[in-house]
Amino acid sequence: MTSRPIRTCRSRATMCLLEKCVLLACVRGSHVRGAHRELCSPAAADPKSTLKKRRSPPPVFASLSLSHRILEMFLTRTEYYRGVNTFSPEGRLFQVEYAIEAIKLGSTAIGLRTNEGVVLAVEKRVTSPLLEPSSVEKIMEIDEHIGCAMSGLIADARTLVEYARNHRFSYGEPMTVESTTQALCDLALRFGEGDEESMSQPFGVSLLIAGHDENGPSLYYTDPSGTFWQCSAKAIGSGSEGADSSLQEQYNKDLTLQEAETIALSISKQVMEEKVTPNNLDIARVAPTYHLYTPTEVEAVIARL
Structure with missing residues (x-):
């Protein structure tokens, strides 16, 4: 059984450090201002008066209140942008919105559901000729279905x-596709500040979950906000807008599995910046079990275009 990593929350440590810096600056400023007042006051000529003043405690409490006011001003301006649990006055969680925007920079992924099963196709960005293409995984198996x-x-x-x-490892039984999607979205919502069991920020990833259970084939889409939808066809990633438009034109519920493969590959070819090859594209199907295509099988699908 694998254990998920716990991300360290650095926001509390950052705020403590900021408060200490502001407090130190204010205390030092109060000492300088106090010394200046002592030297410039008329009573400075009297040694006894000066000694009495120097023995008096510095105005630390005034510095504390000033530091809190400065800290409050700083937080009021930026807490909506940095905090993961703080809503802005407009009712927005900016950290979740930033995570959703990060998805638009990722690889394009396409999923299509048919009566026979579900087809997934994802662009693989091989950034260097020294990189082994098989090590770039953009489609993963959750369970056999x-x-x-x-x-x-x-x-x-x-x-x-x-x-x-972990559900299969723990209970030895399969989960339905919807239950699996719901469990992942529940985990995606476990982010916060000051709690060691919570994630320090939203997950910056979106998933297309394809499965086949007693309810037949199904395709679900999730985003970093923990929301999920059931779809007939969906595209995510940098080329999602153009791919979704093409899916609306070409998709119909009577597609065969082979036709869905061809559509997914042709749309991927339109939105990808490079020529489609078995090294920069992954294809998988769930009909009814999961199968990731080999480079030879991907080459055969490319040959049908």
Whole structure:
């Protein structure tokens, strides 16, 4: 059984350090101002009066209140942008919105549901000729009847996938596709500040979850806000807008599995910046079990275009 990593929350430590710096600056400023007043006052000529003044405690309490006021002014301006649990006056969680925007920079992933099963196709960005293409995983198996394609931060996706796999390891029984999706979205909402069991920020990844259970084939889409939808066809990632438009034109519920493969590949070819090859594209199907295509099988699908 795998354990999910716990992210350290650095916001509390940052705020403590900021408060100490502001307090130190204020205390030092109070000492300088106090010394200046002592030297410039008429009583400075009297040694006894000066000695009495120097023995009096510095105005630390005034500095404390001033530091809190400065800190409050700083927080009021930026807490909506940095905090993961603080709503802005407009009712927005900016950290969740930033995570959703990060998905638009990821690889394009496409999913289509048919009566026979579900097809997934994902672009693989091989950034260097020294990089082994097989090491770039954009489609992962959750169970023998469930697979998922991802766009965004792969490390976050691995955390979600490992969490979903734990049910089979713990109970020895399969989960339905909807229950698996619900469990992942519940985990995606466990972010906060000051709690060691919570994530320090939202997951920066979006998933297309394909599965086949007693209810038949199904396709679900999740985002960093913990929301999920059931879809007939969906695209995520950097080319999602153009891919979704093409899916609306080409998709119909009577598609065969082979036709869905061809549509997914042709749309991927339209939105990808490079030529489609088995090295930069992953294809998988769940019909009714999960199967990731080999490079030879991907080459055969490309040949049908």
